[in-house]
Amino acid sequence: MSKSHRLLALGLFATTSLGFLTARAQGPGGGAGSCKTFGTGRCCDPAVSMHLPKDAIFNACGESDATFLGEQGSKDTCKYFFKVEGEKDNEMYVQVYSPAEKGTPAVPADPFVTWKKMPGGAMMAEPKSLRGNVNPKVKAMAGDTSGAVGLWKAGNGYSVMVSAPAKVCSRTDAKRLAGSIK
Numbered sequence: 001m002s003k004s005h006r007l008l009a010l011g012l013f014a015t016t017s018l019g020f021l022t023a024r025a026q027g028p029g030g031g032a033g034s035c036k037t038f039g040t041g042r043c044c045d046p047a048v049s050m051h052l053p054k055d056a057i058f059n060a061c062g063e064s065d066a067t068f069l070g071e072q073g074s075k076d077t078c079k080y081f082f083k084v085e086g087e088k089d090n091e092m093y094v095q096v097y098s099p100a101e102k103g104t105p106a107v108p109a110d111p112f113v114t115w116k117k118m119p120g121g122a123m124m125a126e127p128k129s130l131r132g133n134v135n136p137k138v139k140a141m142a143g144d145t146s147g148a149v150g151l152w153k154a155g156n157g158y159s160v161m162v163s164a165p166a167k168v169c170s171r172t173d174a175k176r177l178a179g180s181i182k
Contacts, residue, residue, distance in 0.1 A: 079096075
């Protein structure tokens with residue numbers, strides 16, 4: 001093997017090793033997409049998180065890096081986890097669900113909620129009620145939704161559904177958050 005071939009082989013080995021070590025140090029998400037993951041989760045897909053970045057949640061819901069525990073990504077879904085005193089960490093998250101759809105979807109048909117229009121094209125979920133009280137059938141099927149916030153917005157070829165416990169993002173916060181959904 002000539003000296004130039006040995007140098008080339010050594011250079012390729014060094015480059016490959018350095019790339020491998022860099023990828024391991026950055027974690028599951030890799031370079032620009034690296035993130036802080038929660039539990040055994042992986043980084044959120046940028047195609048989903050672009051609809052509602054974590055910084056928008058920080059701004060609207062009063063969260064910060066100090067309370068942010070990490071994210072979990074899966075197909076069409078991104079969950080941002082936050083520390084809430086006295087609550088289970090795995091239950092305190094803002095979930096962004098954004099499946100690809102044909103055209104611009106209509107308001108989702110949901111037997112448990114009514115969708116109310118908000119400025120900017122987003123809609124907020126209100127539990128279906130019976131004379132001002134949550135319908136007992138709805139409560140039996142969907143659970144107590146009074147402690148949850150739901151937002152929905154459609155775009156051309158996608159829709160975005162955001163849900164969170166009110167302890168992470170209150171209804172007032174959610175109204176501000178709705179303006180950040182893309």
